Amino acid sequence: MTDEHVQRFVLGDVEILRVVEWQAPYAPARDLVPDCGPEVWQDHRELLAPDHWDPGSDRAVVALQTWVVRGGGRTVLVDTGVGDGRERPGNPLFHRRTGDLLGRLARAGVRPEDVDVVVNTHIHGDHVGWNTRDLAGEWVPAFPAARYLLPAADDAHFGPAGGYGGGVRVDDRLIYEDSIAPVHRAGQAVLWEGAHRVDAHLTLEAAPGHTPGSAVLRVASRGERAVFVGDVLHSPVQILHPECSSCFCLDPGQAAASRRRVLEQAADLGELVIPAHFGGTGVMEVRRQGSAFAAVAWAG
Template sequence: MDNANGNTIVLGDVEVIRVVEWQGPFGPAAGLVPRAGERLWRDNEDWLAPDHLRPEDGTAVMALQTWVLRSGGTTVLVDTGVGNGRERPGTPLFHRREGDFLGALARAGVRPQDVDYVVNTHLHADHVGWNTRDGQDTDGAAGEWTPSFPNARYLIPAADDHHFGPRGRYAGGEREDDRLTYEDSVAPVHRAGQAVLWEGSHRIDEHLTLEAAPGHTPGSSVLRLASGTDRAVFVGDLLHSPVQILSPSCDSCFCMDPRQTAATRREVLGRAADLRELVVPAHFGGAGAVEVRREGEGFGIFRWAAYGPGR
């Protein structure tokens, strides 16, 4: 995606800019949302393809992306992708990636020093990677991770910080990728004194509020935007594929507590349908954001987001 070509939505007084780190085939769709069933994918492949599904081999298509919010003179980043040079041996797609994410931010008009807040909706590796960068790029020692955004406060759900950090023994079992993720992308933010742990809810400004939405991880959260008559909800990993809108009981393979995640998903989608909130998941390709409506026991696609030139 090229932000210079108008990958922007204006909601009330808040400008929303999408910055894509990577987009492409992710893995088998049947493995991503195991309970969806082959028929749900097949019956909807005409509109799922090509942005969410590759029908010829049943591969799910996803994006790694950050949402930039400009609200009342404040610049907020929602999730920070995978990052460069990370040791992620358990996830080949994320392992030792190299990309031009900071360049993409710059093309969107965002310098690292301009960022006021970084929101991590949860602490999975693909949501915290650009929290930090190698110190040799910031006048530090090579191999020393330092915050990418030196003036930002990093808003981190306390429950996830406990679960994925050393107090929780890195997700309860010292899983190597979880330990590495915390040590290179979260712990340096704590050491720099830039981490803000929150519980329940946290208001950023008059337009933006974080709310707990547990299930996917213990501290998973959503960010609500309300400005004028416009509404949006940034839902992180409550949704990995649009098939979960059609069948909200279907969890992704990454959800830690499927029953709780499904209840949270249904609640968030219900409110979005009733209040006409734009739903903004972390990983949707294509338009990346969608309005939903109630349909029977589930929900349907009302319309996809339309982008225009930024202000």
């Protein structure tokens, strides 16, 4: 089976699949990461172009994608993209978007009923959209046998108890109502905080700042390691300058502290870094460079 939207690699006893929903130039580079000036992008053109930055338009390139982690007889999805037919008036790119992520998963050998666990690294619309599907006009869990692991802090912030994010972003109520609340009603939601062991290979850890409950998922198998970092990183420039948070971070200072901590551990343990939105192979290597970090494109 060959599918241009699917890439595979193996980490110890774990198979990892990258299933791409969409990839293209997204936003002006310094709108996405406001504190990284033009010289940062230009000085690192060889690393950034074309997979992470389009120099012609000066726009950051991002991907929407879901990762599948299979090991020990278990199938885990990491984040679920934008979804299909969602009302997202605050984001024209996502508003009433149509897509075929479930079809792409099926062509990669992952049927909805095969999924045991869904991990949402945080509750933003481009990470939870395919949590549910429309069945006769009602949103229901897209993965009927799965446990959905949701950061408790995000559930509180973006749910009704937190006023749907305090009304800061117009779409937060809609996102919760069509992609999170149906999972609760079905009894498939599992709220966690601090750290959570998923199975013998996978551990969730809090990395707040981007959202109150932002998390990373660590993978370890037979001495090989990776870390799914969600939106702790939006661009490789944030590896080079971890103090620079994205425009979407609710607490930029806390996000920067989490980012540095995650990068330090990745460099020290040799973890492959797998952000939610990186283009190319979607994976980076991180190495210490004095008190800073170097980013190395991973060839697979």
